[in-house]
Amino acid sequence: MKSSNLKLALRIALVHLLSKKKQTLVAMLGVTFGISMFIVMISFMTGVNDFLMDLTLDGSPHIHINNPVKTERAPLAAAAYDTSQTRIILHHQKPKQELPRIKNGFQILREIRQHPDVSFASPQLTSQVFFNNGAIRFSGMVVGIDVKQENAMYKLHEKMISGTVEKLLSNRNGILVGEKLSKKMNIVPGDRVSLTTANGDVFMMKVVGIFAFGITTIDDVRCYVDLQTAQKLLGKSADYFTDLNIKLKDYRKASTLAPILKARYGFKTEDWEQSNASILTGEMVRNTMTYVVAITMLIVAGFGIYNIMNMTVVNKMRDIAILKATGYEGTDIILIFLLQSIIIGIIGALMGVLTGILISYGINQIPFPTSDVIKIETFPVAFKMKHYLLAIFFGFLTTLLAGYFPSRKASKIDPVAIIRG
Amino acid sequence: MNAIEARNITKFFHEPTTFQVLKQISFTVEKGHFVSLVGKSGCGKSTLLYVLSTMDTDYEGELLFENHLITGKNQDELSKFRNEHLGFVFQFHFLLPEFTVLENVMLPALKLKRFSHKEIEHRAIEKLQLVGMDNFAFNTASKLSGGQQQRVAIARALINDPSIIMGDEPTGNLDKTNSFIVLDILKKLAADNKQTIITVTHDQEFAAQTDHIIEMEDGLIIRQ
Ligand SMILES: Nc1ncnc2c1ncn2[C@@H]1O[C@H](COP(=O)(O)OP(=O)(O)O)[C@@H](O)[C@H]1O
Ligand SMILES: [Mg+2]
Numbered sequence: 001m002k003s004s005n006l007k008l009a010l011r012i013a014l015v016h017l018l019s020k021k022k023q024t025l026v027a028m029l030g031v032t033f034g035i036s037m038f039i040v041m042i043s044f045m046t047g048v049n050d051f052l053m054d055l056t057l058d059g060s061p062h063i064h065i066n067n068p069v070k071t072e073r074a075p076l077a078a079a080a081y082d083t084s085q086t087r088i089i090l091h092h093q094k095p096k097q098e099l100p101r102i103k104n105g106f107q108i109l110r111e112i113r114q115h116p117d118v119s120f121a122s123p124q125l126t127s128q129v130f131f132n133n134g135a136i137r138f139s140g141m142v143v144g145i146d147v148k149q150e151n152a153m154y155k156l157h158e159k160m161i162s163g164t165v166e167k168l169l170s171n172r173n174g175i176l177v178g179e180k181l182s183k184k185m186n187i188v189p190g191d192r193v194s195l196t197t198a199n200g201d202v203f204m205m206k207v208v209g210i211f212a213f214g215i216t217t218i219d220d221v222r223c224y225v226d227l228q229t230a231q232k233l234l235g236k237s238a239d240y241f242t243d244l245n246i247k248l249k250d251y252r253k254a255s256t257l258a259p260i261l262k263a264r265y266g267f268k269t270e271d272w273e274q275s276n277a278s279i280l281t282g283e284m285v286r287n288t289m290t291y292v293v294a295i296t297m298l299i300v301a302g303f304g305i306y307n308i309m310n311m312t313v314v315n316k317m318r319d320i321a322i323l324k325a326t327g328y329e330g331t332d333i334i335l336i337f338l339l340q341s342i343i344i345g346i347i348g349a350l351m352g353v354l355t356g357i358l359i360s361y362g363i364n365q366i367p368f369p370t371s372d373v374i375k376i377e378t379f380p381v382a383f384k385m386k387h388y389l390l391a392i393f394f395g396f397l398t399t400l401l402a403g404y405f406p407s408r409k410a411s412k413i414d415p416v417a418i419i420r421g
Numbered sequence: 422m423n424a425i426e427a428r429n430i431t432k433f434f435h436e437p438t439t440f441q442v443l444k445q446i447s448f449t450v451e452k453g454h455f456v457s458l459v460g461k462s463g464c465g466k467s468t469l470l471y472v473l474s475t476m477d478t479d480y481e482g483e484l485l486f487e488n489h490l491i492t493g494k495n496q497d498e499l500s501k502f503r504n505e506h507l508g509f510v511f512q513f514h515f516l517l518p519e520f521t522v523l524e525n526v527m528l529p530a531l532k533l534k535r536f537s538h539k540e541i542e543h544r545a546i547e548k549l550q551l552v553g554m555d556n557f558a559f560n561t562a563s564k565l566s567g568g569q570q571q572r573v574a575i576a577r578a579l580i581n582d583p584s585i586i587m588g589d590e591p592t593g594n595l596d597k598t599n600s601f602i603v604l605d606i607l608k609k610l611a612a613d614n615k616q617t618i619i620t621v622t623h624d625q626e627f628a629a630q631t632d633h634i635i636e637m638e639d640g641l642i643i644r645q
Binding site: 016321 | 467471474476477496497500501503504505509511515516517518519520528529531532533577589
């Protein structure tokens with residue numbers, strides 16, 4: 001019963017659409033334009049967001065564990081008094097004599113590597129140093145790393161401008177220097193640099209490579225040495241390190257795993273979302289703007305359909321009157337006109353998705369102006385099924401709404417007023 | 422049996438000023454009768470016919486078909502009722518211009534769904550034969566002459582075998598020959614199929630050929 005009603009309404013709808021080919025085409029192109037812009041904007045924005053996210057996640061761990069020096073702890077006197085009754089005030093509390101090390105670090109490292117969500121875990125020993133460059137001293141941050149793990153985690157070899165990562169292993173005094181820092185000191189691989197540790201010891205190191213992450217705060221201060229070298233520089237034992245960096249198989253699990261690790265080991269754990277809150281805020285702002293603009297375009301396309309459907313209803317008043325006089329109900333009439341706008345919507349949306357993909361593909365081919373800082377060849381674009389489905393869904397929704405009101409108007413037409421002339 | 426009974430039908434128009442177009446109109450039409458509604462232009466004939474057609478529900482009084490009360494039913498019920506029991510022929514040949522003659526005739530039957538698509542097509546051809554238009558079945562409706570279109574409209578009115586056929590000056594726009602053809606068809610329907618026919622006309626010759634004449638003046642029936 002229902003399906004034959006639909007077939008009949010579809011037949012009439014198609015005849016109506018074909019009787020005004022030009023308007024039908026204009027309405028479809030409106031939807032095509034709206035949907036394709038929707039897709040282009042969202043694909044491009046997502047591409048940019050993903051790129052920035054990759055850039056951020058590339059250079060930083062998903063979870064970072066360390067043991068910072070604590071300056072606030074319960075005063076010793078608290079043990080002797082009932083603190084709910086007595087207020088204890090202690091001015092300028094000094095930190096305890098305590099090393100910022102991760103105790104039992106290698107044991108913890110082994111356990112963390114067993115965790116199914118973890119893809120890499122790597123120890124670090126970081127320390128402030130000074131580079132002596134003639135009369136001037138530059139501050140830097142020496143990072144002692146497990147070279148193989150670290151390379152696997154951050155793809156250090158891809159970040160090398162000159163020299164290689166592996167030379168750190170063969171050269172006990174080897175050091176990799178950040179690009180900005182190397183420029184300040186005017187050094188190239190093969191040169192020697194002298195550095196002073198926080199304890200005041202002076203060492204001569206051999207530059208074996210220059211790297212760049214494209215993030216100034218890193219490239220300006222960071223240097224890598226082998227973990228054992230770092231331990232030697234600082235006069236520490238072979239089980240001493242200060243930081244533990246973790247990469248997960250899925251970075252979105254970081255914020256749930258971090259508190260679990262904190263609870264188990266008691267060290268400070270920070271996930272990448274906490275360390276990069278500003279980037280996430282920026283992403284949210286960009287996403288919101290993109291969706292607002294994209295949906296506005298669809299609404300404009302919707303108004304186009306609304307106008308054309310209204311015109312059709314006016315032009316087809318006689319047909320509507322005849323159908324009603326011969327027994328067609330209000331719902332039949334609504335169906336006839338709603339189907340017209342749905343057909344416009346579906347064809348327009350499919351053409352829009354196609355055009356949108358083509359345009360975003362084109363954008364993806366445009367070379368990005370080359371720069372030392374950002375390592376990217378073309379404009380970033382994300383191609384995601386989710387976006388195309390979303391566009392079709394929104395396109396369908398707008399055409400449905402835009403078609404509904406004229407259709408309802410058509411169903412309310414009084415046949416007598418038209419037939420009696 | 423009464424095909425139609427009107428009881429105290431009263432109707433007002435409110436635009437541009439309020440005036441009473443139908444005044445307490447009561448009458449009955451026997452089943453199988455061919456009745457013509459006559460009177461001067463503007464006396465309310467069309468208005469009365471559209472009340473009888475169930476399309477106009479803005480009136481006072483009661484309307485009965487075969488002793489069943491129609492007044493007060495909702496729009497969808499009335500649509501169904503029209504689809505099944507009433508056939509219309511209008512003054513202007515109202516066909517869907519982009520559809521073929523055959524499709525136009527089939528449309529009310531496709532809605533009713535009493536028969537399969539194949540049977541409906543077969544019956545539509547039969548009705549077109551009845552009005553002598555079967556040779557034009559696959560022509561587009563808008564390409565026909567006025568007289569031809571009116572005959573197609575009659576075939577459409579007949580497709581669901583309605584018990585009542587109504588016409589508002591069905592020959593008003595036709596020449597003598599075509600008027601005669603249409604009149605002949607309607608007379609045959611009443612005589613052979615026992616279908617009740619009510620037509621508005623101001624053609625004296627036409628009215629004279631019908632079973633019964635109802636004459637109106639200023640919203641009143643003055644002779645029947
Ligand atoms: N929709 C309307 N609004 C107001 N007045 C109307 C309307 N339709 C018809 N009339 C008036 O009602 C009267 C009866 O019209 P009508 O039934 O068409 O007359 P007839 O068909 O007998 O020529 C006329 O005076 C006409 O002007
Ligand atoms: Mg009239």
